[in-house]
Amino acid sequence: MEKITPRTLSGFMELLPPDQILFQNMVKSLETTYALYGFTPLDTPLIEASEVLLAKGGGETEKQIYRFTKGDSDLSLRFDLTVPLARYVAQHGNELTFPFRRYQIGKVYRGERAQRGRFREFYQADIDIVGDGTLDLVNEAEIPSVIYRAFTALGLRRFRIRINNRKVLNGFFAMLGLSDRAGEILRTVDKLEKIGPDAVKKLLTESGVPDSAADEVLAFISVGGNSDEVLASLEKYRGKNPDFDTGADELSSVVRLMKDFGVPEEFFTVDLTIARGLDYYTGTVYETVMLDHPEIGSICSGGRYDNLAEYYTDRKLPGVGIAIGLTRLFFVLNDCKMLNPTYPAAPADLLLIPMTEELSSAVSLANSLREAGIRTMLYGEKKKFKAKMSYADRIGVPFVLFLGEDEIANGTVSVKDMKTGEQSVLPRGEAVDFLRSRLSGAEIPPVILEL
């Protein structure tokens, strides 16, 4: 028979078992953190009607969307988890309780140009808090504090959350008489880190911004220092524009509350260059950078929006949310050798190797180990001893149990600690307690190991 070459598509990540276990434990760690803050899990279809998914229309992503017909339905794969959330709260709004806190960790699809480290199928891990009509500012401080804890729980140490407020930026542009061009200027300013101040100024003046105003914009967004220093730099602009004043108040409240929420000062900063390209952010905005890998860009971004679901409903649903690009983060961590090489990635706590033809004794021992919650793999193949031990080595189990004729006759079991090589013979009735104490002693290390 002619064979088809087995392969995955370019831009689609697929992991071998040890990495898969690390990835799965990253996901579980995020779920645990999100749940600690009262976020409820959500799962929406990967396919939606194109009319619904693309209600907002256009934009850069439209070309990237996986869109197709099935029968007479025009369908699209979701390209983020925000649009499905908007659709969900609009559709089920009367059955939900607001503020509605949900997390969703799932795959999304974008047919980006294939290049190293860019994925067409990738996991996003989102949290959002959606209010009905109003939503208090405290949520804009809690969201980054969840992210601080989420990354810390994973073992990440050298990262910083950058925050800004769109009202500050918008108000500032209003002072310069550039209100009607704020969106366009914000998109240009967003490129500051990529292309530098000179190129940004050139773009601004070329687009008709007066030279002096362009200088003021650049001076304003170039303020450095810690959060309090940046906040202090805003004081001189006060009293000229109500939006600006509101934004400055919000920003300083968010900074104060983030400290209350336990985010250490070295883990966040106010950065007036953060604007986020998307149009719908209206208050606090976030980006998160790995301090030793600025080239990667933001690994976690989001912000406050005033009207999540305006394409679906008249109900005003303001919210705040943030998304981690999980597949890319995993790729980067792997690439930077930051995944913990000693993370326990074996599929079982032990391998039980029967040394007899008859398997009943081994099966019954496996039963009692599993009953005790010990992950037990039974080796049922009739292979040579060497092949059996090589299997144990390769899958990396911490313990091997042997059950031969002697052990069965004596009611014992031989246990080998694969790390120390130490081998001991135990009464069968003591095997569970012995293994339990050894296994519970081993603390689960963090997925990420940052030196």
Add this chain to the structure above:
Amino acid sequence: MEKITPRTLSGFMELLPPDQILFQNMVKSLETTYALYGFTPLDTPLIEASEVLLAKGGGETEKQIYRFTKGDSDLSLRFDLTVPLARYVAQHGNELTFPFRRYQIGKVYRGERAQRGRFREFYQADIDIVGDGTLDLVNEAEIPSVIYRAFTALGLRRFRIRINNRKVLNGFFAMLGLSDRAGEILRTVDKLEKIGPDAVKKLLTESGVPDSAADEVLAFISVGGNSDEVLASLEKYRGKNPDFDTGADELSSVVRLMKDFGVPEEFFTVDLTIARGLDYYTGTVYETVMLDHPEIGSICSGGRYDNLAEYYTDRKLPGVGIAIGLTRLFFVLNDCKMLNPTYPAAPADLLLIPMTEELSSAVSLANSLREAGIRTMLYGEKKKFKAKMSYADRIGVPFVLFLGEDEIANGTVSVKDMKTGEQSVLPRGEAVDFLRSRLSGAEIPPVILEL
């Protein structure tokens, strides 16, 4: 602005938060059971090249596949988790350790005719054990024992795993001189439960099977009784066909080993009518029925196959596996009112309600509760007391904490047990211990409640 009506596609399940938590805990329960037996988690792309995914070609499912082009790529959404497994082991075979045990719980896509209880996007929860060249029979007994434990852990009580062996069936047909038509006859016999013996006989004779042979087929597959009685009924056919004899030996070994694996006799039976439509099963085959809901058909099916990846590689990879149709099972359980109505589906263990404008004290209390692993939702909205309590009621948290001026001044916190209505004032430092003891006392009940 004109609004787009928010909706999901027909055949795509989407759950409200309390049901979503039940569904997620079903998934977690399955993951825990699968891991107890040494299965490692796997995650493969939802999209594959059509050439790869449809290597086997044709079949009933081809019409149902979501197939489309993107750029010049011919793509398809996976319609099961078995073909991706075959592709995975063929592609990564040299990096895997055999026998390779994997579980995968993920969505698959089939554009079936829309009808109640049929889904176009649905979760499958699969386990497979794949050997390299050979795979011992013990695995064919362990697989259904995993399923027994998986369903039992979920709370299901009234189910039965039906097993059969394809060699028994094939050998029997050889005795009748119908070998070259075994596949076709098996597919007809597979309809026995749906259409009854008379219609099956009619189909058989119409297709050219001699009348007496058709009677023998029907007599053979109609044997009832417990496993041992059915096995005994096979004895009279022994010595006529080597396949049959091998199959009968295997079937009786699998029955014996399933008992060793702790599957009580009332939970499984040998049923000679089970054939499974798919062509590639070669040994033991399984179906699982809910005893009180036979109309639903099999909720978990699979079997032994000799050549998993023959379309991709010359390497012989025999295996045994089984799949639970999770979305349909959840739908059925919900429909039959078998989901536990008292399952704790609140998004948090407690709601912390600040009674002051200033939130610092509340935020710091929330920090220490979360530090202690207590899922804490902070209510940050400036609403009337009644609205705050109504929120607590609606999300169903077991505890509410109040922090007002008095509590802050006295270093206390008020705790309300929402179940008993009991309210008490505690020193702030004791809140964690108090809540921990109350929460850990509450045992998590099973997801399914079968009366």
